[in-house]
Amino acid sequence: MSVGIMNSARLSHRLGWLAPLVWLVLLLFACLGMEELEGLFRLVEPDSQAVIYERADFLVLLGRHLLVVGVAALLAILLGVGAAVAVTRPGGRDFLPLVGQLASIGQTFPPVAVLALAVPVLGFGTLPIIVALLLYGLLPIVRNTLAGLEGIDPGVAEAARGMGMTGGQRLRQVELPLAAPVILAGIRTSVTINIATAAIGATVGASNLGDPIISGIVNGNTAYVLQGALLIGLLALCVDSLFARLQPVASS
Amino acid sequence: MIELIHVTKRFGDVVAVDDVSLSVGKGELCVLVGTSGCGKSTTLRMINRLIEHSDGEIHLDGQPVREFREEVLRRRIGYAIQSTGLFPHWTVERNIGLVPRLLKWPASRVRERVEELMALLDLSMGEFAGKYPSQLSGGQAQRVGVARALAADPEILLMDEPFGALDPITRESLQDELARLQARLHKTIVFVTHDMDEALRLADRLVVMHQGRIVQQGHPIELLREPADEFVESLLGGEDRGLKEAALLPVSERMTPLGPRLVAKERVAQHATLREALSIMLWRHVERLAVVDDDDIPIGELSLRRLVGARGHESPGP
Amino acid sequence: MRREAIRPNSALVSLLLATLVVWLGLDTVSVSPNRIVPGQGVDVLGVAGWGGVAASIAPILIVLGLAWRPTPVRLRWATGLVVLMLSALPVWLVVAAALTVDPDMPQARMGIGGGVWVALFLLLLALIELRTRLALSRVLGWALLLVPLASLAACLALGLEPLALRQEYQGRSAAFVSAIGEHLMLVGVAVSLSLMLGIGLAMAMRHWPRAQRMGFAILNFLQTIPSLALFGLLLAPLAWLSGRFEWLAALGVSGIGWAPALLALVGYSLLPMVRNTYVALDGVDPDVIDAARGMGMSRGQVFRQVRLPLALPVILEGIRITTVQAIGLTAVAALIGAGGLGTFIFQGLGQAAMDLVLLGALPILVMALVADALLGALTDLLRPGGAT
Numbered sequence: 001m002s003v004g005i006m007n008s009a010r011l012s013h014r015l016g017w018l019a020p021l022v023w024l025v026l027l028l029f030a031c032l033g034m035e036e037l038e039g040l041f042r043l044v045e046p047d048s049q050a051v052i053y054e055r056a057d058f059l060v061l062l063g064r065h066l067l068v069v070g071v072a073a074l075l076a077i078l079l080g081v082g083a084a085v086a087v088t089r090p091g092g093r094d095f096l097p098l099v100g101q102l103a104s105i106g107q108t109f110p111p112v113a114v115l116a117l118a119v120p121v122l123g124f125g126t127l128p129i130i131v132a133l134l135l136y137g138l139l140p141i142v143r144n145t146l147a148g149l150e151g152i153d154p155g156v157a158e159a160a161r162g163m164g165m166t167g168g169q170r171l172r173q174v175e176l177p178l179a180a181p182v183i184l185a186g187i188r189t190s191v192t193i194n195i196a197t198a199a200i201g202a203t204v205g206a207s208n209l210g211d212p213i214i215s216g217i218v219n220g221n222t223a224y225v226l227q228g229a230l231l232i233g234l235l236a237l238c239v240d241s242l243f244a245r246l247q248p249v250a251s252s
Numbered sequence: 253m254i255e256l257i258h259v260t261k262r263f264g265d266v267v268a269v270d271d272v273s274l275s276v277g278k279g280e281l282c283v284l285v286g287t288s289g290c291g292k293s294t295t296l297r298m299i300n301r302l303i304e305h306s307d308g309e310i311h312l313d314g315q316p317v318r319e320f321r322e323e324v325l326r327r328r329i330g331y332a333i334q335s336t337g338l339f340p341h342w343t344v345e346r347n348i349g350l351v352p353r354l355l356k357w358p359a360s361r362v363r364e365r366v367e368e369l370m371a372l373l374d375l376s377m378g379e380f381a382g383k384y385p386s387q388l389s390g391g392q393a394q395r396v397g398v399a400r401a402l403a404a405d406p407e408i409l410l411m412d413e414p415f416g417a418l419d420p421i422t423r424e425s426l427q428d429e430l431a432r433l434q435a436r437l438h439k440t441i442v443f444v445t446h447d448m449d450e451a452l453r454l455a456d457r458l459v460v461m462h463q464g465r466i467v468q469q470g471h472p473i474e475l476l477r478e479p480a481d482e483f484v485e486s487l488l489g490g491e492d493r494g495l496k497e498a499a500l501l502p503v504s505e506r507m508t509p510l511g512p513r514l515v516a517k518e519r520v521a522q523h524a525t526l527r528e529a530l531s532i533m534l535w536r537h538v539e540r541l542a543v544v545d546d547d548d549i550p551i552g553e554l555s556l557r558r559l560v561g562a563r564g565h566e567s568p569g570p
Numbered sequence: 571m572r573r574e575a576i577r578p579n580s581a582l583v584s585l586l587l588a589t590l591v592v593w594l595g596l597d598t599v600s601v602s603p604n605r606i607v608p609g610q611g612v613d614v615l616g617v618a619g620w621g622g623v624a625a626s627i628a629p630i631l632i633v634l635g636l637a638w639r640p641t642p643v644r645l646r647w648a649t650g651l652v653v654l655m656l657s658a659l660p661v662w663l664v665v666a667a668a669l670t671v672d673p674d675m676p677q678a679r680m681g682i683g684g685g686v687w688v689a690l691f692l693l694l695l696a697l698i699e700l701r702t703r704l705a706l707s708r709v710l711g712w713a714l715l716l717v718p719l720a721s722l723a724a725c726l727a728l729g730l731e732p733l734a735l736r737q738e739y740q741g742r743s744a745a746f747v748s749a750i751g752e753h754l755m756l757v758g759v760a761v762s763l764s765l766m767l768g769i770g771l772a773m774a775m776r777h778w779p780r781a782q783r784m785g786f787a788i789l790n791f792l793q794t795i796p797s798l799a800l801f802g803l804l805l806a807p808l809a810w811l812s813g814r815f816e817w818l819a820a821l822g823v824s825g826i827g828w829a830p831a832l833l834a835l836v837g838y839s840l841l842p843m844v845r846n847t848y849v850a851l852d853g854v855d856p857d858v859i860d861a862a863r864g865m866g867m868s869r870g871q872v873f874r875q876v877r878l879p880l881a882l883p884v885i886l887e888g889i890r891i892t893t894v895q896a897i898g899l900t901a902v903a904a905l906i907g908a909g910g911l912g913t914f915i916f917q918g919l920g921q922a923a924m925d926l927v928l929l930g931a932l933p934i935l936v937m938a939l940v941a942d943a944l945l946g947a948l949t950d951l952l953r954p955g956g957a958t
Contacts (some may be wrong), residue, residue, distance in 0.1 A: 044806050094580040097702040098695060105698070108942045109935060110898020116915045116931040120924035121684060159337025162302055162410075163351050163400070164326030177341050196796030200902060204919050213802045217905055222806050229802030233795045240794045 020245055023238035030231055031058040041223035051223040053212040058231060065208035065235065068126060068201070069194050072133035077187055079134075080141030085171065088149045096146075103143040111136050111197040115204065124205035133197060137190040144186025148179025181247060188243040195236050199228075209235065253278050254299060254408065254440060259308035261294055268294045270464035271308070276457070278407075279438040283455035285445060285487065291464040292444045296410050299442060300329045312408070327351055330401035330409040330439075334416040336393045338385040344370075344396050345381040351404040369399040372433070391422035398430070402437075409441045415450065427453055448489060452476075452496055460484050472500060498527035498559075506559055507543045507552040515550050516540040522551065529554055581699050582637035582648070589692045590630050594623070596685035599666045604677040605734075605923070611683055617666045626662070629655050633696075642704065649700045653714050656693050657721035659686060663733065664725050671732040679734040681925060708950070712943060734925040735932075746914075750933060753910035756828065756903065757896045760835035764892060767836070768843030769885075775848055782848075789841040797902045800837065804830035805906065831908035835899055839892040846888025850881035883953045890945035897938045901930070 034052055041051040086092040087099045115132045122128035152175060160170045176183075202210025209232045216224030254276040261269040269291040276282040284292040297303040299310060301322050310317045317325055338347050348369055349362045357365070370377050373395045385393055394414060401409055415423045427450055434441065434454075445451050451458055452472045459469040460483075468480040476497045479485040489496050504522045520529045520541045529541055539556040598617060600609030614623050629651050636648040663682065671678050701711045730736055739746055775782040792800075808830050812819040854877050862876045904912025914930030917923075 044810075095584075098581045098585075098699045101698050101702065102695065105939075105942075108894050108938050110894075110901060110938055112898055112901040112912065112915065113931040113934045113938070116919070116927050117935075119919060120927060121687075124922075153335070153337075153340070155333060155335030155337040156339060157337075158302070159331070159333060160339070162300060162326060162331035162333070162337070164323040164328075164354055165350075166323050169354070174339055178339075192794060196798065199796050199798045200905075203905070203916055210798060213798055214905070216802070222809060225802040225805050229799035232799040233803065236794050236796050236799070237791070 017245060019241040020238055023234055023241055027062070027231065027234040027238050030234055031062055034058055034227060041226065044226065045221055045223040048221055048223065051221075053215065053224045053227050055215065056207065056211065058209075058227075061207065061209050061211060062231065062235065064126075064206070065195070065198055065210075065232075068130055068133065068198050068206060068208060069191065072130045072137055072194055072198075073187070073191050075130075075134050076137035076141055076190055080138045080186075080190075081145050081183065083138075084142050084145030084149060085176075088146065089167065099142065100146055103139050103146065106136075106139040107143065109136070111193055112200060115197055115200060119204050126206050129198060129201040129204065129206045132201075133194045136197065137194050140186045140189040140193070141183070142186075144189075145179065145183045148182030148186075149175055151182065152178050184243065184247050188240070188247065191243070192236065192240055195232070195239060199232050253313055254442065255309075255311040255314075256295070256299075257309045257311070259295070259298065259305050259310060261291070261298060261303065262306045267464055269298070269305075272461075272464075272466055273308075274459060274466065274469070276440055276442060278440055280456045281434055281441040281443060281454055282457045282459060283443045283445060283451045284459045284461055285448060285451045286461035287487075288446060290461040292461050293412055295461070296412055296442055296444050299408075300326045300331060300410055302326075323354075327354055327404060328406055328408070330404075330406040332394075332397045332401040332409070332411045332414045334413040336385070336397040338393060338396060338400070340385050342384075343381065344375070344383050344385070344388070347385070347396060348399045348403055350400060355404055357404075365403060365405075366399075369402060372402075373399045373429070375399070389422075390418050391426060394418060394426060395429075398426075398433075402433075402439075407440055409439045411441065411443045413445050414443075416445065416447070423447075423450070430454065448487065449496070449499075452488075452500060460487060473497060476500075495527055495530075498530060499525050501526045503529050503543055503554055504552075506561070507554050508558060509552055510550060511553065516542040516553055518542065519544045519548070519550070520554065521546075526559055529559060533559070576639055576641060578638045579640040579645075579699075579703065582640070582696060582703075583634060585692050585696045585699065586630055586634045586637065589689050589696070590627060590634075592688040592692070593626065593630070593685055596688060597683035598662065598685040599670060599683045600681040601670050602679060602681070603675055605679065605737075609679075609681045609734075612666070612670055613683075613685065617669055622665075626658075629658075640703070645700055645704050649697070649704065649706075649714070652693055652696050652700060653717050656690070656697070656715075656718035659690055659693075659718070660722040660725035660730075662686070664729055667730060667732045678732060679737055680732045681734045708943075708947060735928055738923070738925045738929045742914075746929065749909060749911050749913055749930075752908075753897070753900055753912075753934075753937070756831060756835065756900045756908060756910060757893065760832055760839055760896050760900075761889065761893050763832075764836045764839035764843045765889060768840055768888070769847050771840070771844045772847035772851060775844070776851060785844070786841075789844060792837045793841040797834065797838070797899050798905065800834045801830055801903060801906045804833055808833075826907040828908050830906055831900070831903035835896050835903070838899060839896055842891040842895065843888045846891070847881075847885050850884030850888070851877060853884065854880045883949050886945060886949045886952060890942060890949065893941045893945060894938050897934060897941060901934050 038052055045051050083099060087096040114136045115129070118128050118132035118135070122131055156174065156178070157170075160174045165173070198206070198208055199210035199213065202208055202214045209228055212224045212228030213232075214228075216222060216226075216228065254274075256272055256274040259269060259272045260267065272291075272295060274282075274295075284295060286292050294303055298305045299312075299317065301317055301320075312320075312325070312328075320328075338344075339350075342350075345363075345366055348366045352362045352365055366381075367377055370380065375392065375395055380388070380392070380396075385396070388396065397414065398411075401411070415426050418426065431454060443451075443454060455472050457469060458472045458475050460467045460475065462483055468475055468484050475484060476488055476493050479488055479493075485493070502522070503520055503524050503526060506526060507522065516538065518532055518536045518538050518541050520532055520543055522543050522545055532541060533539065533556055541554045542550045543552040543554055545551050594614060597611030597613050600611045602609040614626060618626075633648045633651050633655075636644040636651075640648075663680075663686070667680050671680050697711075697714065700706075701714075706714075726736065771785060775785050795803075805826065809826075812829075858876060858880070859872060862872045867875065900908070900910050901912035901915060904910050904916055911930045911934050915927050915934075916930075918926030918928075918930060
């Protein structure tokens with residue numbers, strides 16, 4: 001694992017639950033108390049009538065954002081881990097090279113392009129975004145799950161077989177627990193990308209925290225943009241620090 | 253009891269094991285030796301079906317191994333390997349208890365058994381039970397590996413170069429330990445190694461393999477005295493064979509009763525090997541040693557002539 | 571693994587069965603009388619009748635047969651056939667345009683249907699699978715793709731006037747070319763800047779280990795913030811700065827446009843760049859460095875002649891990741907007026923003109939793939955011991 005990630009993982013471990021909690025509190029405060037900051041936003045937009053985005057409640061937008069990302073992430077984890085496990089079993093080995101290559105080539109696709117290409121096929125709205133996020137979010141999860149499962153010490157795998165563990169016991173008790181840190185890192189990448197991509201989804205008709213930004217850009221209201229950007233940034237940091245906390249420091 | 257009857261293993265076009273027949277009796281420690289790639293590991297791994305044989309039959313107590321369910325077969329056979337294969341995310345205690353738990357022993361019995369095994373292998377329960385494999389030294393990890401292999405008290409133990417990665421001193425102490433355990437437990441053991449000294453030291457039966465075939469098998473002394481061909485001879489150490497044989501024989505084998513002559517000044521214990529006796533003679537520049545018992549009381553003597561096995565007037569040879 | 575009868579290549583068989591299903595089940599083209607009216611889907615049967623169905627599924631069935639007993643020779647034949655099918659897809663569009671679009675209606679246009687897109691995707695996967703099984707080199711794999719590309723170029727030249735994508739392009743070919751230029755420019759400048767900054771930062775971190783943790787923490791933090799948010803957050807300070815300092819405004823810096831885009835792009839690019847450079851320089855086998863010192867090389871010689879050349883492939887890997895990421899992020903930057911191909915995507919989404927979206931998204935995809943392939947090939951070339 002790379003130096004930076006390890007260091008930040010160690011750091012966040014020492015902080016414990018504090019970091020995600022602080023971000024969460026800030027996020028909720030920002031959602032509920034945006035009006036209190038009206039004076040501040042007035043500074044950037046002295047001429048506009050409205051400086052606080054009012055078309056929808058920030059809490060509702062946050063909820064929708066989380067719903068879209070959450071549903072897509074949940075499905076992507078189930079499908080991605082499932083697919084990676086399937087192609088590493090004896091029955092699915094034929095598909096391993098193809099799935100591995102697809103997962104690594106697919107990550108070259110820019111998420112915006114995937115989102116844009118999903119619209120002509122699936123149409124506008126929330127559902128196409130979930131599908132696009134799901135498809136894109138699968139790739140890092142599949143790739144990391146494969147890396148985690150394939151990276152297990154061959155001696156350990158051999159011993160598990162030699163001791164008479166069944167395929168299912170090996171998977172549940174040995175392979176998945178040992179691959180877990182790498183899988184979790186894949187899920188973290190996937191969710192981080194999806195939070196960002198979902199915001200861009202506001203341009204294709206999904207109502208979420210991207211809304212104030214898009215609407216601010218369209219109407220030339222920098223205050224709206226800042227409010228949306230602030231909330232999305234806080235959400236991303238909150239979720240990311242949560243994953244950093246969950247991810248065990250690579251113990252060898 | 254393990255029987256291999258005309259067993260062959262092919263990988264694609266490559267014949268890894270070629271028509272091997274071998275019978276390992278109950279309580280016997282059978283060592284497979286040979287250069288790397290000679291098929292010794294493959295032979296071992298066919299016994300617990302980590303590799304399926306292509307032709308021939310392998311029997312366990314008269315029953316073909318193919319008739320067992322793989323997992324059931326493997327749980328009946330202990331297995332220890334060079335890299336230990338300890339699960340890095342489990343504690344020592346949990347690692348050792350693996351097979352008993354797979355066999356659904358009650359928790360209390362598993363714990364008792366783990367305690368028993370850790371005592372048997374000189375691992376202090378208080379110190380090691382809660383440790384993870386990464387916190388163990390190579391020798392400790394291998395002890396845990398052996399304990400895990402013995403956990404469900406299997407009749408049969410397969411060991412694939414278990415001490416290969418250890419430093420010479422640790423390796424020797426674990427070899428002694430294995431010999432001690434075997435004297436107590438009388439398991440049927442198949443042991444693979446490429447370390448000839450280890451093989452000679454441990455084997456009841458030595459099996460030399462070359463290019464997938466068995467070239468010679470028998471008691472180590474038999475092989476040392478009458479190697480079947482040049483390959484076995486060179487594998488056994490060529491010119492060094494005399495010393496290797498001497499290392500297998502105790503002083504008591506060549507000792508003569510105390511004679512009328514003065515007792516020699518230099519001494520050797522009766523349980524020492526002939527090789528050690530020879531070393532003392534070389535070091536002290538003497539041709540005669542007094543053989544002493546455990547209380548350091550002389551009980552016989554050993555001359556250089558007798559040591560090298562020359563037939564002479566002193567007494568008829570063994 | 572005893573010597574046994576050759577088993578079917580189940581990956582290839584599944585891919586071709588799926589191709590067969592989507593080819594027959596989905597619309598291959600959609601036709602509409604003008605840009606406003608949504609297209610009417612037409613499937614294979616509708617385009618070319620039963621003869622067309624038979625002719626188009628014949629090669630699929632043959633490859634299926636070949637994949638059932640996949641000897642190397644048969645797989646080579648299958649590779650040829652898959653390349654042929656890929657090359658036939660543009661020809662199919664020409665045929666479909668001739669048969670379905672009414673020549674008397676100049677406004678009429680034809681869109682590419684889901685059947686063709688999905689078949690293209692599945693056949694490309696089949697080609698990847700074949701390349702892996704036959705252990706063909708990366709270069710040969712790309713060379714094989716030249717055949718379908720040549721076919722596409724020929725078809726575009728000969729007659730695909732009704733193709734909606736082409737019509738969208740012709741309407742704005744000048745804008746398209748300049749958008750590609752802007753896109754490449756932003757990516758190029760951002761990657762070059764972050765390369766210089768990144769190498770400097772990585773060396774500084776090696777020099778001052780205490781700065782290393784802090785540095786990575788900040789870069790991680792930046793990378794976590796979603797692109798749209800970062801672009802948005804940069805709007806206000808830049809607008810304020812350009813308002814305060816006229817020379818900045820004269821340079822073209824403003825809250826909207828290339829300035830915040832470039833800043834954000836460099837910010838995002840730094841993490842992969844610094845991380846790879848740091849790991850690369852740090853990961854050189856200490857024994858090699860030790861040996862170099864032992865032979866009497868000076869510190870500078872060790873760095874220039876040993877450490878840097880050995881680290882180069884990993885640094886290049888960082889450039890590859892950064893470039894691919896920047897190509898995608900630049901598309902988002904179109905939202906804040908930075909130009910580039912993203913403009914077409916968001917314009918198209920705004921007007922519900924899907925072919926315009928494609929006109930933006932497809933080149934971005936191609937750019938990312940090409941950048942990935944080129945830089946990947948370069949990395950292989952520089953790796954000691956040559957390509958793997």
